Amino acid sequence: MARASTVDGMTTALIVIDVQQGFYDPAQPPRNNPDFEANLTTLLDAWAGPIVLVRHDSAKPESPLRPGQPGNDFLPVLDGVRSELMFTKQVNSAFHGSVDLHRWLRERGIHDLVLAGIQTNWCVETTARVGGNLGYDVTVAIDATFTFDAQGPDGETLTADQLAAATAVNLHAGGFARIARTKELV
Template identity: 40%
Template sequence: MKRALVVIDVQESFLQRPSWAVSSNPDIAKQVGRLTEAFRAAGDAVVWVLHVEPGTGTVFDPERGFVRLLDGLAPADGEPVLRKTSHNAFTTTNLQQWLTERGIRDLTLCGIRTEQCVETTARLASDLGYPVTVAIDATATEPIAHRDAPPDRSVEEILADPRTLTTAEIIARTEYALAGRFATIATVDELTLR
């Protein structure tokens, strides 16, 4: 076992937000499920990471009950479920120690949000010396409002603003930013039909 799939924030919390209705990949659990099956079949590791914001009262506060994997996903015996409070999967977890103890050197990442926690983890993992692959179609994101947009706008208002970054633009930007610098970009088919 020299490879690991790191599944980042594929959790119920996101489904509780109105913006999930315009997610780039509402069926992300299916793609993640394909990846986990392929990694397990190859004898490789799977690591689950959940984002938590204790005491905030948000959908990421464990007390609200939404900090759990999406339906259809579950860790197998021996697969760790780490909880993080930072954007990347390393800083506030023991992920690096877990990988090092098992001699894992290659990482494949997937999860929610493409440009946020997945991309940030890819950049840090690369800096730590890991060869990184991002399974781009096993990530999901939501449109991002312009920095000058008023707060608390509805999803419809965000979508109507021509300054809003679409999910396709965000994913393309992430591919351009990571490819050849921090990660290899691949599809689930490319990773599972080898």
């Protein structure tokens, strides 16, 4: 179960997941959290520890996140960010990418993670769950994430706000991660 520890820049890494142009495609369903960009900027500007940038390189031919497409590029909010590590992935979890993130973190004595990025209920949540399973103390900066409305198998649509709330409840109740707001972390 994740501890409600304070953020220590020496042993805590900020992992920024899939902050890419493709999520701004007009074909995307409605999203939540219009303050995402401002909150992520605040977090990045205040961060003293290691920063890890993760980019989703989709293998799907129709995806805007496919390498070589403008949608694969990072958003301007990451311009000038000095990361200690940048790597790609093709699945939801940042722990299953082109770099062995678990080994990289352990070699540096990093035990605590703060997660931010896109999408709250997919790649951020999956990374939080895997990180919690691997023994990291994970905090999700919930207001430095966003997601989109999504339709279930029965045709019912949940709003992005409902999905983000469900993610927060799942991660907290399941002991995978602590849920925090940017102002609590800076």
